[in-house]
Amino acid sequence: MKTLARRLAAIALAATAITSFATQALAHRQWLLPSQTTFSGQDNWVTVDAAVSNDLFYFEHQPGNITNVKAWAPDGTEVPLENAAKGRFRNTFDVHLLQKGTYRIGSATTSVNGTYDLNGKTERLPRGTTKDNLAAAIPAGATNVQTAESSNRNEIYVSVGEPTTTLFKPTGQGLELVPVTHPNDLVAGEAATFQFLLDGKPAKDVKVTVIPGGIRYRDQLNQIDAKTGADGKVIVTWPTPGMYWINVSTGGGREGGPGGPGGPGGPAAAGPGAATPPAPPRAPAGPPQRRASYITTVEVLAP
Amino acid sequence: MHLAQRPTTARLAFTAVTIGAAGALATPAAAQTVDLTVTIPRLSVAEYHKPYVAVWVEPAGGSARTLAVWYDFDMRNGEGTKWLRDIRQWWRASGRSMRFPADGVTGATRAPGPQQISFTAGRGPLGALTPGQYTLVVEAAREVGGRELVRVPFSWPPKPGQTLRASGSSELGAISLTFRR
Numbered sequence: 001m002k003t004l005a006r007r008l009a010a011i012a013l014a015a016t017a018i019t020s021f022a023t024q025a026l027a028h029r030q031w032l033l034p035s036q037t038t039f040s041g042q043d044n045w046v047t048v049d050a051a052v053s054n055d056l057f058y059f060e061h062q063p064g065n066i067t068n069v070k071a072w073a074p075d076g077t078e079v080p081l082e083n084a085a086k087g088r089f090r091n092t093f094d095v096h097l098l099q100k101g102t103y104r105i106g107s108a109t110t111s112v113n114g115t116y117d118l119n120g121k122t123e124r125l126p127r128g129t130t131k132d133n134l135a136a137a138i139p140a141g142a143t144n145v146q147t148a149e150s151s152n153r154n155e156i157y158v159s160v161g162e163p164t165t166t167l168f169k170p171t172g173q174g175l176e177l178v179p180v181t182h183p184n185d186l187v188a189g190e191a192a193t194f195q196f197l198l199d200g201k202p203a204k205d206v207k208v209t210v211i212p213g214g215i216r217y218r219d220q221l222n223q224i225d226a227k228t229g230a231d232g233k234v235i236v237t238w239p240t241p242g243m244y245w246i247n248v249s250t251g252g253g254r255e256g257g258p259g260g261p262g263g264p265g266g267p268a269a270a271g272p273g274a275a276t277p278p279a280p281p282r283a284p285a286g287p288p289q290r291r292a293s294y295i296t297t298v299e300v301l302a303p
Numbered sequence: 304m305h306l307a308q309r310p311t312t313a314r315l316a317f318t319a320v321t322i323g324a325a326g327a328l329a330t331p332a333a334a335q336t337v338d339l340t341v342t343i344p345r346l347s348v349a350e351y352h353k354p355y356v357a358v359w360v361e362p363a364g365g366s367a368r369t370l371a372v373w374y375d376f377d378m379r380n381g382e383g384t385k386w387l388r389d390i391r392q393w394w395r396a397s398g399r400s401m402r403f404p405a406d407g408v409t410g411a412t413r414a415p416g417p418q419q420i421s422f423t424a425g426r427g428p429l430g431a432l433t434p435g436q437y438t439l440v441v442e443a444a445r446e447v448g449g450r451e452l453v454r455v456p457f458s459w460p461p462k463p464g465q466t467l468r469a470s471g472s473s474e475l476g477a478i479s480l481t482f483r484r
């Protein structure tokens with residue numbers, strides 16, 4: 001009943017949201033879910049599901065876009081996604097794990113949001129605008145051009161043998177995770193410390209949302225809300241074993257909002273309005289803001 | 304290309320060095336011996352597989368030292384190591400930083416009943432222990448079954464002839480630790 005009500009509410013919201021580009025994917029969460037994160041042995045495979053949904057981790061809304069998803073072996077080489085398949089509700093693929101150490105699997109995209117004035121009207125930059133095609137996206141004669149970047153990262157980690165940190169060198173682009181506690185070394189009842197960087201510097205006062213999977217079989221969301229300190233660090237104590245969804249976002253202050261999962265320019269912007277033609281731009285409330293989001297799924301083992 | 308990372312010769316060299324270092328430590332004339340009995344319970348289940356078992360010693364505040372791992376070590380291509388992670392506390396404490404097979408540590412899975420294994424101080428996987436508090440840990444994980452962990456605290460040096468007992472309740476039975484010279 002509750003789920004039905006929520007779904008109806010989502011549909012109603014989706015209908016009204018068509019005029020508002022920013023809220024198309026309201027409340028939908030995007031995720032990558034690995035079959036497991038801790039491996040022993042020498043020749044392993046991980047299978048990963050990519051989806052966008054309300055409840056974690058259930059396939060009930062849209063497959064996650066894996067166009068930009070890549071996988072890296074512990075030595076930094078890129079390894080292929082294999083056996084990729086698209087379903088109605090999920091994309092799935094495998095990664096062959098032949099090295100020892102920590103693999104990273106995920107996507108990092110940066111898009112440009114913005115507005116310009118042309119012929120007395122304020123126009124919004126089209127979806128899919130990036131730094132590379134920005135010049136082409138602005139027509140001749142446009143004035144008052146205002147732009148800001150939106151960086152969205154959605155990635156997971158799996159380890160064969162001892163977890164390693166070779167893949168955690170920050171790129172300085174968007175929100176990134178620094179493993180004070182390694183994301184493949186999490187145990188229920190213990191506290192883990194993660195540091196987040198925004199464009200290479202500690203991401204201060206950034207909202208961190210942690211939600212355990214299995215939502216369908218309980219009444220409470222059991223969401224953990226935290227904020228990073230001045231050093232960009234956040235401490236999370238895991239109440240139970242299981243898979244957890246973590247979302248860190250600088251934008252909007254709302255999960256699923258701009259810069260958040262499924263937000264504009266996000267790699268999985270496949271919200272209910274995705275198939276509808278672009279909505280007429282609304283008048284901007286102010287200059288566009290630099291936004292960034294980070295999503296990961298971590299596995300917490302039983303002690 | 305990644306396969307180049309696991310040459311057999313390198314693994315053998317690694318374990319040989321480890322044993323060499325342990326063997327070089329002074330062994331007393333009458334070495335302290337630790338006799339461990341681990342009872343694997345007989346279970347009435349439709350599909351039974353002998354459990355994977357790890358035995359290790361944790362010094363108070365120190366890092367774990369693996370004494371024995373019983374698993375399907377003789378499967379083709381080392382496939383039996385795939386489930387070592389299911390002995391999950393041991394995997395985190397020690398296993399994940401080891402190479403397999405590990406000389407003097409790797410052993411075959413054992414059948415239900417009391418299983419005995421002895422260790423000598425100053426030699427082999429037990430090595431030399433400095434005086435202090437320790438915990439011997441036995442963890443068992445069974446394919447299509449459960450997992451259990453039993454801890455037996457002891458002090459070193461032990462009292463001569465001392466026997467310490469503990470017991471599991473599902474995947475492990477009686478466990479005893481006897482010290483003799």
